[in-house]
Amino acid sequence: MASGAPVRPLRADARRNRERLLAVAEEVFAAKGTGASTEEIARQAGVGIGTVFRHFPTKEALLAAVFLGRFERLGEQARALSTAAEPGPAFFEFFTLVVDQAPAKNAFADAMEQAGVDVQGVTSGIAGELTAALEELLGRAQAVGAVRADLGVAELKALLVGASRAVEFAGDREACARTLAVFVDGMRPTGG
Amino acid sequence: MASGAPVRPLRADARRNRERLLAVAEEVFAAKGTGASTEEIARQAGVGIGTVFRHFPTKEALLAAVFLGRFERLGEQARALSTAAEPGPAFFEFFTLVVDQAPAKNAFADAMEQAGVDVQGVTSGIAGELTAALEELLGRAQAVGAVRADLGVAELKALLVGASRAVEFAGDREACARTLAVFVDGMRPTGG
DNA sequence: CTAGAATCGGAGTTGTGACTCCGATTACAC
DNA sequence: GTGTAATCGGAGTCACAACTCCGATTCTAG
Known part of the structure; x- marks a missing residue:
């Protein structure tokens, strides 16, 4: 039931990016609807697209x-x-x-x-x-x-x-x- | 205000297709949301994609x-x-x-x-x-x-x-x- | 029936957006 | 400070959907 991997804590920059992405995504989705592109979110969050997909597959x-x-x-x-x-x-x-x-x-x-x-x-x-x-x-x-x-x-x-x-x-x-x-x-x- | 072109009546088959398209489109949009593709509508209406775009640009x-x-x-x-x-x-x-x-x-x-x-x-x-x-x-x-x-x-x-x-x-x-x-x-x- | 215009069909074009990949970069342990 | 593993960035791939184009087909006036 509980997942096996112990999940070591994220590196500081990774955690920052993750949180920032969530905040920006909430804003963008609210403003432009769920059709908003991931690229838009990446840009507004100031990260690359790769980073978005690293955190959210x-x-x-x-x-x-x-x-x-x-x-x-x-x-x-x-x-x-x-x-x-x-x-x-x-x-x-x-x-x-x-x-x-x-x-x-x-x-x-x-x-x-x-x-x-x-x-x-x-x-x-x-x-x-x-x-x-x-x-x-x-x-x-x-x-x-x-x-x-x-x-x-x-x-x-x-x-x-x-x-x-x-x-x-x-x-x-x-x-x-x-x-x-x-x-x-x-x-x-x-x-x- | 009234448009100038006298708009001659559509050919019988064209009018049939137009009505059929409207009916099918209403159904499909209702069922699958407005994201449904025009191809899907064309297929269900039994016409080609070209016909859809002829009637609705x-x-x-x-x-x-x-x-x-x-x-x-x-x-x-x-x-x-x-x-x-x-x-x-x-x-x-x-x-x-x-x-x-x-x-x-x-x-x-x-x-x-x-x-x-x-x-x-x-x-x-x-x-x-x-x-x-x-x-x-x-x-x-x-x-x-x-x-x-x-x-x-x-x-x-x-x-x-x-x-x-x-x-x-x-x-x-x-x-x-x-x-x-x-x-x-x-x-x-x-x-x- | 025939000419010819209106219409049809669907392969092809174009644009967009999700997702991948890997060299460059950065944080952390020691 | 240094090694190294985690993370980043963004060019490139792939799929899909809107829309175009033109030869094939069908309707209708005569």
Whole structure:
């Protein structure tokens, strides 16, 4: 199960390059979509193409690494908010938070769909943690009656993706706010 | 403004091929995304690549033609429903209708964003009609108090795109229904 | 039926982007 | 400081997809 190779720590310059590449890739993919070329990323990171492929054997691997990082951070945020005193506001804060980071999140959905990659597979470990954190956050909010009871984590994920798309499409800030309000109100319990 | 060339009617076989291409392209783009190759479309339509490019000088033009057709049909459906006796149910029926046709609709959003094409420009005429029909449909539903008053056509479009994405992501039919319910309830008037 | 124009088909061109390879360079142990 | 193994850089390869071109084919007017 656990991989056999002991993986000695990377040389300092290699580690720097790897981190820089991840940061730049996240930015570029968010800005230009997942169709952005690896050459573009290499150039912006100030390294050669060879270096990109040394660290990430395929473009898909690079994408996966970027999304894994994003998932990790989302999971942390969700966990942090899931211990908040008021589960209701915490839940909606998280929702808004994710949607505000929409561009990168959409790049994620795009990539996974287009590449035909198995989302559950590639990101299984981290995604599992994220799912658990979402479950906690959602469950608590439902327990205090802040969120309708007929929603599960699957629906929540779908709504996160949909909301990200929607606000990206809405344009100006006020339209975004009104659009987001529909999601928020729609997730509240029906009929009081 | 009106173009000068009198455009003589196409030869019978040419018109057949053109229609067949549009139909096949819509299917293929919906199934495999807008990244599907023109060769694939030509093959499935049973024509040569040359024929595709004779009718649609670029791939982008083919995409635009497909979406124009879709917009046209949506506009018709919206217009038909906008004269219904009960504006509220008519509005929500239209919303559901569009979302059920999600795949193709998403292909639209993808293409326009990725290609960097000006949506308003390419589809201006038809999109204008669609917008007008949406406005009518929305306005009537709001007038009878079936839909919250703070939504405009821009928000409605964003919600249509977002909902399409969301249900596409949701997976099984029941999750889709619960997800859609969030949209529907969220668009209803608040506190009333 | 025939002439001739419109249309078709698909091999070939061109451009782009993922990925490889290996000599040059650099970090680290001693 | 020096040896050496890890890392870097980027020219070159390969595959694929958009688009062109022109001889072959098909439609239609007469």
